[in-house]
């Protein structure tokens with residue numbers, strides 16, 4: 001009997017190990033913090049563990065977060081903000097300093113796998129920023145090489161999909177003419193250091209702008225007729241995959257088939273202003289729920305079927321201090337109290353309090369003091385009793 005249950009236990013363990021592996025890397029999540037009501041990073045670490053989410057993207061290199069995820073199995077993409085680009089481009093030692101101050105103290109305990117240098121730089125239309133992006137990335141890479149970390153930590157940047165001039169049909173994807181002179185050397189660098197090209201892609205924007213022309217089912221990954229790319233005969237039944245393949249086509253026009261595209265942000269708001277057609281909890285649940293299913297199935301896009309899509313969902317929490325239209329504050333899968341905004345099968349656990357090791361130390365000290373206090377009181381009482389008895 002005992003031997004048989006041991007056998008079943010072993011089978012169960014092997015099965016669990018295999019099922020975890022077959023899930024591959026799973027979904028990633030954007031952990032944005034433009035809010036004043038979010039739980040502490042230590043509590044978030046527990047929430048993510050309960051959700052089996054082990055890939056997180058930060059918009060900065062918040063030491064508080066990186067420290068709270070020490071010894072956790074979570075892989076981090078950390079962000080190097082746009083405000084640093086110019087300095088790092090003109091003075092590479094600034095990149096060295098940033099790496100030494102922001103990354104090095106954590107790298108032994110927290111799994112930092114990439115640095116995202118700048119966010120949506122081309123969308124800013126700021127000439128200085130755009131010109132400084134690649135030199136800054138090169139400075140960061142050189143700093144990693146100096147520390148022997150370039151194999152462990154990838155250098156990349158995240159771009160808005162509107163770097164594309166054409167995205168339909170996907171095989172005709174091309175970059176905006178004015179950005180090509182910057183994107184060409186950027187792609188050459190990605191190819192040279194073998195790092196992925198990141199894109200923030202929101203089919204929601206396309207739907208919101210033309211709800212009459214864009215079928216809702218097509219943007220929400222619901223069953224629909226889809227469309228056939230007339231040049232390749234590939235069938236597309238969702239807009240996100242068409243967008244990714246349009247980017248692959250654009251990259252190919254600049255001579256590269258060796259740079260992988262990953263989705264650094266995508267999501268759907270659960271609430272919006274009156275003119276933000278489509279923003280609703282029902283649509284957000286369909287978008288993110290269907291997307292999670294495709295990630296689990298390790299689906300590739302029609303043009304890259306053997307490459308499972310690699311996605312960071314935007315975002316973990318609703319962020320109450322984000323400026324802009326109502327939708328901006330309502331992309332979260334979770335409210336700050338850990339409750340799901342809608343049901344996509346992600347029921348997590350957000351603990352009330354986390355005992356950090358220092359809190360436990362204080363508790364033990366207090367207990368020790370209490371015990372010593374009792375002992376001393378007892379000794380005094382005994383002593384007093386003795387003296388009274390002696391008298």
Ligand SMILES: *[C@@H]1O[C@H](CO)[C@@H](O)[C@H](O)[C@H]1NC(C)=O
Pocket residue numbers: 016020050051052346347
């Ligand atoms: C996480 O994985 C474990 C073990 O595979 C499983 O029991 C659990 O249900 C998963 N949790 C979620 C939220 O998917």
Ligand SMILES: *[C@@H]1O[C@H](CO)[C@@H](O)[C@H](O)[C@H]1NC(C)=O
Pocket residue numbers: 083084087
């Ligand atoms: C860039 O360098 C200047 C001059 O050293 C400094 O004053 C400024 O704070 C730096 N900017 C950032 C974002 O670090």
